[in-house]
Amino acid sequence: MNGKPKVRVRFAPSPTGFLHVGGLRTALYNFLFARKHGGTFILRIEDTDRTRYVEGALENLIEVLTWAGLDYDEGPVKGGPFAPYVQSQRLEIYRQHAQSLLETGKAYRCFCTPERLEAMRKEQVRHRVPSKYDRTCLKLEPSEIEGKLQQGVPYAVRMKMPEGRRIRFHDIIREEVEILSDQLDDQVLLKSDGYPTYHLANVVDDHLMEITHVIRGEEWLSSVPKHILLYEHFGWQPPKFAHLPLLLNPDKSKLSKRQGDVAVEDYRAKGYLKEALINFVALLGWNPGDEREVFTLPELIDEFSLERVGKSGAIFDIKKLDWLNFEHLRRKPDSQILAMLKESLSASSLEKKEFDDAYLLNVVGAMRDRVVFVKDFIEKSPYFFQAPSHYERETLKKRWKRETPEQLKKFVEAISRLERPQKEDYEVALNRTAEALGIAPGKLIHPVRLAVSGMGAGPGLYDILFILGKDETIRRIKSAIERLSKGHPSE
RNA sequence: GUCCCCAUCGUCUAGUCGGCCUAGGACAUCACUCUUUCAAGGUGAAAACACGGGUUCGAAUCCCGUUGGGGACACCA
Numbered sequence: 001m002n003g004k005p006k007v008r009v010r011f012a013p014s015p016t017g018f019l020h021v022g023g024l025r026t027a028l029y030n031f032l033f034a035r036k037h038g039g040t041f042i043l044r045i046e047d048t049d050r051t052r053y054v055e056g057a058l059e060n061l062i063e064v065l066t067w068a069g070l071d072y073d074e075g076p077v078k079g080g081p082f083a084p085y086v087q088s089q090r091l092e093i094y095r096q097h098a099q100s101l102l103e104t105g106k107a108y109r110c111f112c113t114p115e116r117l118e119a120m121r122k123e124q125v126r127h128r129v130p131s132k133y134d135r136t137c138l139k140l141e142p143s144e145i146e147g148k149l150q151q152g153v154p155y156a157v158r159m160k161m162p163e164g165r166r167i168r169f170h171d172i173i174r175e176e177v178e179i180l181s182d183q184l185d186d187q188v189l190l191k192s193d194g195y196p197t198y199h200l201a202n203v204v205d206d207h208l209m210e211i212t213h214v215i216r217g218e219e220w221l222s223s224v225p226k227h228i229l230l231y232e233h234f235g236w237q238p239p240k241f242a243h244l245p246l247l248l249n250p251d252k253s254k255l256s257k258r259q260g261d262v263a264v265e266d267y268r269a270k271g272y273l274k275e276a277l278i279n280f281v282a283l284l285g286w287n288p289g290d291e292r293e294v295f296t297l298p299e300l301i302d303e304f305s306l307e308r309v310g311k312s313g314a315i316f317d318i319k320k321l322d323w324l325n326f327e328h329l330r331r332k333p334d335s336q337i338l339a340m341l342k343e344s345l346s347a348s349s350l351e352k353k354e355f356d357d358a359y360l361l362n363v364v365g366a367m368r369d370r371v372v373f374v375k376d377f378i379e380k381s382p383y384f385f386q387a388p389s390h391y392e393r394e395t396l397k398k399r400w401k402r403e404t405p406e407q408l409k410k411f412v413e414a415i416s417r418l419e420r421p422q423k424e425d426y427e428v429a430l431n432r433t434a435e436a437l438g439i440a441p442g443k444l445i446h447p448v449r450l451a452v453s454g455m456g457a458g459p460g461l462y463d464i465l466f467i468l469g470k471d472e473t474i475r476r477i478k479s480a481i482e483r484l485s486k487g488h489p490s491e
Numbered sequence: 492g493u494c495c496c497c498a499u500c501g502u503c504u505a506g507u508c509g510g511c512c513u514a515g516g517a518c519a520u521c522a523c524u525c526u527u528u529c530a531a532g533g534u535g536a537a538a539a540c541a542c543g544g545g546u547u548c549g550a551a552u553c554c555c556g557u558u559g560g561g562g563a564c565a566c567c568a
Contacts, residue, residue, distance in 0.1 A: 049567055116567070121565085130493050131564070156566050174496070183494050183564080191566040198568050218530045222495050244499080245561095249503045252560060280503095283517095287504060291516050310504080313561065317502045330531090369531040380529095395528090430527095445527040457529030474517040 007039025008212050011072070013066075015057030018263040019064045020253055022217060022247040029244060030215045031070045032282070032304040039212075043075030044205060045086040048195045048238055058086070064264050065289065068274050069297050074209075081208045087201050094196035097204050097234070098189055098201045106233040107189060109155040110137040111148050113199055117213040132185045149386065157190035159199075159226070161167045163290050167225040172213075172242040172306045179225045187226055199223065206239055206323045214243045218313075219254075229462040242306050246313040267321075271344075272375035278327035282439070284314040294327050335363050337381040340374045348378055349386050362467045370474070384467060387476055388454025391484065395456030400444035405481045407437055408451065411444055412477050415470060425464045429463075451480035 013019070019027075034041035043065070044060060058076060065072065077140065084090060084261055097322035104266040110133070117133070138160065140148075148155070165181035180413075189200040196204070198383040221243045231238040247255040256261055261270075267277055279295050286439025287310075288303045295303070329337070338360055345360075346353050363384045367377050378385060380474060391400075414429040421429070430448070434441045449461050458464060465473050 012568095032537090046568065052567070110566085112566095117566080127493085128492055154566095158566095163516085177495075180493065184565070188566045193566075195566085197566070202568090214566085217562095218496070219562060219568090243496090248561080250502090254561075283503065287502090289505075290550070291505080293503090293517055312497050314504090315502060318517070320503065323518055326531095367530095399528090440527095442527055451526065459529085461527065 005210075007034060007037040008042065008210050009034050009039060009152055009215055010042040010044050010206070010209065010211050010252075011070075012044040012046050012205075012216075013061060014049065014052070015054055015061055016052060017054040017060065018265055019061055020255075020262050021264055021267070021277075021281060022262075024064075024068060024264050024277070025247065026215065026217055026244060026307050027065060027070050027282060028112065028278060028282060028300075029286070029304075029306075029309070030127075031072075033213065033215060033306060034073075036304050040073045041070075042080070042209060042211070043072035043085065044084075044209070045076055045088075047086060048198065048201050050088075050193065060265075064268075066263065067268065068278060078425060087196070087205065088206070090201070091194060091196075092127070093208070094200055094204055095194065098196070098200065101189070102147045102157060103232060105160070107157050107159050108138050109140075109149075109229070110158045110186075110188070111140075111153050111155045112137060112214045120292040135186060144177045153403070154192040156188045158186040159189050159230070160313050161186050162182075164231070165229075167228055169224055169228055169238075169241065171221070171224075172240060173245075173309050174221065174243055175309060177221065177224070179222070181225065181229070183382060184226060184229075188288065199226050199230065203227050203234075203236075207231070207234070207236045211239050213242060213306075215244065216245050216374070218243045239471070243307065245311055247284060248313045248315045250315055252313070252319075260316075260318070264281070270319065271375045273328050275328040276321060279328065280321045280324050280343055284316065285310050294324065294331075320414045329371065329374070330368055334361055334364050336369075337368065338372065341377050344374050344378060346386070348385075350378070350382075351457065352386065355385070359467070362463075366463045366467060370459070370486060381453070383453040383458075385453070387472075387479070388452070391450055391454045391480070392456055395446075395450050399450055399456065400484060401443075404443075406445045407433075407439065407444060408447055408477050408481055410437060410473050411448065416474060418470060421466070421470055423462045426462045426465045448477065451484075452476045475489050 009030045011023075011030045013023050029402070031041050033039070043062070045061075046379075047053065047058075062075075062077065072078065075085045076314075084385055086092075098107065102109070113135075121131045137155075161184045162181050167181055168176060168178045171177055187199055188197050190196050205211075224241060226245075228238055249255050249259040253259075253260070261267060263276070268274075268360075275296060278297055278300070282300050282304075283293065286308055287303070289308060324403065325381065338357060341360055341364060345355070355450060363377060363381065367381055371377055371380060382388075388392065411430060411433045414433045418425050418429060430444055434444050437444075445458055445461050446456070449454060449458070449464070452464060452468060468476070
């Protein structure tokens with residue numbers, strides 16, 4: 001009941017076909033801020049550039065946001081009190097606002113052709129003067145304007161920038177920022193095709209949708225004065241601003257395609273968990289102030305504050321993302337990993353894709369400290385899903401000796417006699433066999449591992465044998481003896 | 492070029508508005524440990540306040556400048 005307005009924030013992407021990880025972070029910070037303050041998180045689509053229209057981009061965007069767990073309260077499809085939330089469906093609203101600026105003399109019509117503007121800019125660049133619109137159309141007589149309108153000459157609406165104004169504003173992250181209005185161009189607000197530019201649409205919508213905090217990327221910082229002026233012209237109170245530092249490529253340029261993956265979907269496809277990606281991206285520019293680093297979404301909501309967002313750009317370091325993926329994966333209960341493993345299995349190129357839950361759970365237990373991704377269960381321990389097709393050359397060289405086949409035969413004999421062997425039974429059998437042969441257990445352990453898995457690394461041998469089971473173990477050892485005895489085939 | 496923003500280990504960063512910082516943590520790297528292998532775990536090492544001036548008894552922390560990096564300068568967002 002007290003005067004504090006309810007927090008309303010928006011994530012306002014333009015639908016270019018995929019969600020950029022930088023966009024994911026912007027969305028996340030907006031989301032966290034809203035949830036933290038019991039506010040509203042709005043999704044608004046800024047599709048005012050018809051030349052960049054991408055089929056299905058909206059659906060894709062919503063799908064990815066939903067996957068990440070960033071549910072919006074108002075927006076396209078879902079609707080809300082300020083619908084529509086897609087700018088291309090709000091053209092009339094922008095037209096009216098542009099009209100009112102025209103009437104109050106804060107804006108004017110510009111009939112210049114793109115060609116003329118292009119030539120003008122070139123000229124300005126050549127003379128090394130700041131490239132700004134030369135205000136040709138501001139000097140038009142009312143009769144001339146009338147004439148052009150009569151003839152149906154297409155025009156854009158330009159904002160008339162005041163001269164000599166010092167525009168100062170407060171940014172939650174950057175503190176005080178000051179820009180001279182002389183630097184500002186007479187920005188086009190309404191394009192000749194009737195669509196608004198970002199600046200007009202953004203300001204109008206933020207006001208109409210009662211946005212209290214504009215949280216967006218730093219690339220917008222230098223546009224704020226234009227926006228402030230617009231709010232002023234309309235007689236509106238501007239929202240609070242928070243400009244986030246940029247996400248950078250390893251070479252410190254603005255994160256972009258070409259230097260790796262930038263689409264959230266790329267990371268999803270590679271097997272990153274949403275928990276890890278969200279956690280990682282949250283830490284790029286923000287930290288809780290203590291030493292904790294692994295967070296779930298609810299924990300982030302609890303801890304988040306814009307005041308703790310840093311000012312400098314952050315390089316997207318995939319190594320740390322991998323580590324977070326590992327951390328989040330290992331925190332998941334076996335049952336959940338099991339479900340993901342099954343999915344991974346059915347998508348794999350394995351011949352056999354169906355396994356008992358109990359069997360898979362054993363695999364999960366044996367491998368969970370050794371994998372970063374769910375798909376690693378298959379890639380790092382394929383032998384749990386199919387018999388080895390070849391044996392690692394290096395390991396073979398190191399562990400497989402001339403006398404090995406005979407020794408393994410003894411081990412096979414020993415375990416053949418076992419009834420429903422447990423882990424420990426394999427261990428006892430191996431130790432006894434080694435003892436009988438008068439050799440160290442290692443002389444058997446390594447060849448057995450190689451025989452059943454084809455590799456030199458993995459979980460404890462007895463775990464592997466137990467998981468594979470007696471019959472399969474014997475089969476694989478015999479097969480290895482057969483294949484590796486003649487000559488010394490390495491691959 | 493003009494304007495704006497930024498500046499602590501290779502990377503993400505702590506550093507609550509000057510003293511407790513001989514600069515802390517994490518990832519990555521290396522070593523040791525554990526161990527039948529590989530991981531995980533444990534222990535430890537190496538690794539940074541861009542530079543120059545101030546202000547102050549005292550500066551990573553405040554001010555100025557330099558350098559470096561980035562962003563914005565469209566009828567794209």
